[in-house]
Amino acid sequence: MHPTPFPHLREGNSRIALVEQGRAIGYGELNGRIDRFASGLLGTRQDLEEERIAFFLPASLDYVTVMHGVWRAGAISVPLNVASALAELDHYLSCARVTRLVASAENHPLLRDLCDRLGIELLEVSGLLADEIAPLPAIAPERRAMMVFTSGTTNKPKGVVTTHANIAAQITTLLDAWAWSEDDAIPLFLPLHHVHGIINVLSCALWAGAKVDLFPKFDAGRIAAEAAAGAYSVFMAVPTIYVKMLQYLDGLEPAEARRIGDGFEAMRLNVSGSAACPVPLFEQWKARTGQVLLERYGMTEIGMAISNPYHGERRAGYVGQPLPGVQVMLAGEDGAAITEEGVPGEIHIKGANVFLEYWDNPKATQESFVDGWFRTGDMAVVENGYYRIMGRTSIDIIKSGGYKLSALEIEGVLLDHPGIAEIAVIGVADDVWGEAVGAVIVAREGTDLTPEALKEWCEGKLSAYKIPKRIRFTQALPRNAMGKVTKPDLKPLLLAG
Incomplete structure (x- = not known):
């Protein structure tokens, strides 16, 4: 039994799961590679029992292999930002009490001294691919699966711990809400130390049996060319990426820009998130591509909670309504629920999507919940049935x-x-x-x-x-x-x- 029941990650499935630098990797091949990696991690052990294993990898076959291999071996995945400074990595690795760090060989010189000082074993994926697949442990849904660090806007970044059940809830809600299918194809260039890239793009696509085109970093030219060729059905990005794409199109000959715009228009879905999408940008993208962006709201601790509809009105400047299975409440400064529209309040969330804890920080965990509701720290208002985000209570x-x-x-x-x-x-x-x-x-x-x-x-x-x-x-x-x-x-x- 695998800890995350991705239905299409199985032997004999020849559908394309990943495309890396032009090379197509099928689901069957990917599944076998993950099992070999999990077996290598286990060694002589039967279960890694929530050992924290970090990885310092861009979007790649190796990233997917490590993420799922760590889960299948019973450990906790700790994805790291490949753009982090050493001081930041020191905090993440120390806080999580990581025992092993997986990175590409070219980054070992950068990480060697830090790992030696912290007593962390520095490894490569190739060195952990076992020749034979070992029996893998059965993982209960309530076990810890992943630790992703917050952005640390007000304090030092905290390790947000989600269980296998949390991750499954976050994924399956979006599969239904955004109509994912195995016929979808999506580019992945978003950072893979945030839930936007990890859950919304990579995990939803793999669960649905879709195809993911992997980009180590954002490449406007290549993405535009692939979009014009009809390679993608879904596109997900942050507002900054949409700005960069518009700037790229503005620099082209009108006919070429129109061809690329037509490629985006042919997609079934364009999503914007991780930051508020300015209304002018929403309108500019619509004018250029015909796409009405679907804006949604989520965060590290909860995955996605609120979304504009896939079918129905998508309002510029609004994030929509609660996703199925997610309870949302606005609370006033006195903590009381706000029941009338037009009155701002802090967003509180309940549901199977909500994280388990802040790692090794019971005080912060306790302070973040009230009567079972997670306090997001974000302000919003409901207007004509749709939520509009006003910003962080602390800074916006x-x-x-x-x-x-x-x-x-x-x-x-x-x-x-x-x-x-x-x-x-x-x-x-x-x-x-x-x-x-x-x-x-x-x-x-x-x-x-x-x-x-x-x-x-x-x-x-x-x-x-x-x-x-x-x-x-x-x-x-x-x-x-x-x-x-x-x-x-x-x-x-x-x-x-």
Whole structure:
């Protein structure tokens, strides 16, 4: 019995599971390789009994082999960010008390000293592929399966532990909600230390028996070419990727850009997540490709919880409604449930998808739950039956003059300005308002964006967001120790009431 019952990972299945640098790997071949790796991990043991085994690998056949092999041997998978600095890796490996780390040979010199200092065995996939497949342990669904580290926006990253049952719930909910089938094909270029890449793309595709085209890193040109050739039926990305794809298309001849746009239009589904999708970007992608992006909401601790519908209205700026099997409640500052629309509250989640614990941190685990509900730390509001995310209670909600302002909403409004390429809105301490609204803006190339011009444009635009009508703008450019501007193209503009 395998710990994760992927129905199509079996011998004799010749359908393509993975494509790596042009080479197709069938499900039967993949299944055998995973069993050989699991056997090599086990050695003379019958069950690894939740030993923590980490891997430092990009999207690849080796990554899939290790992830599933660790599960089948009864250990806990700890996927690492291949872009992490050594100090970050030190924290992850130490926190999880990892015993073995699997990495490609080219990264061993980078990791050797760290592993030696922490007493971790550094290994390669090829060295663990057993010649004969050993009896594999039966794994109960409630056993721990994976540890993924949070982004650490407020504290040091915590290890989020999910069970095999949690992972199965997260996957099967999306299979139904997004109509996955074995006929699907999807590119995978997202980081594989987050649930977006691990669960939404890789695991859903493999569970459905679909095909995954593996990219070690994002490659706009190759993805565009494959899309134009009709290689994919599903595309999932973060908003930044959609911005980069649009920029890539803008640099092409109109006929070629249209051909690629037609390739995306022929897909059955395009999904955006991991960050709020600005409404202007939503509309730009629709205009270029005909695709109405499906935006959803989730996080490391819960997988996906809320989604726009596969069939039905997908609203720009909204994440939709609770997924089947997931309970969602908005709670006020007093902890009471909010039952009327239009009132913001913190998102609380219940369901089989919710994680087990923060590794070795019972205090943080206990503080994250109230009456069985997981407190996400995200603010939202329900409007006409759909949830709209306002942002993190700790960083994206600006309390100004008695109002709760969403930094994400303000960013979306300002992105409508034709001279703004990128923006980050933050709260700034203010004696009058408690917090003022600060915006760091990157102007589009060739645009002379001045505080005066921006003020005239956005006063009316922002009035609906209860920002005081009288707005004072000051401009500051980053300077080095000699007083010289270091990045003249970066124009932070402070909006203060």
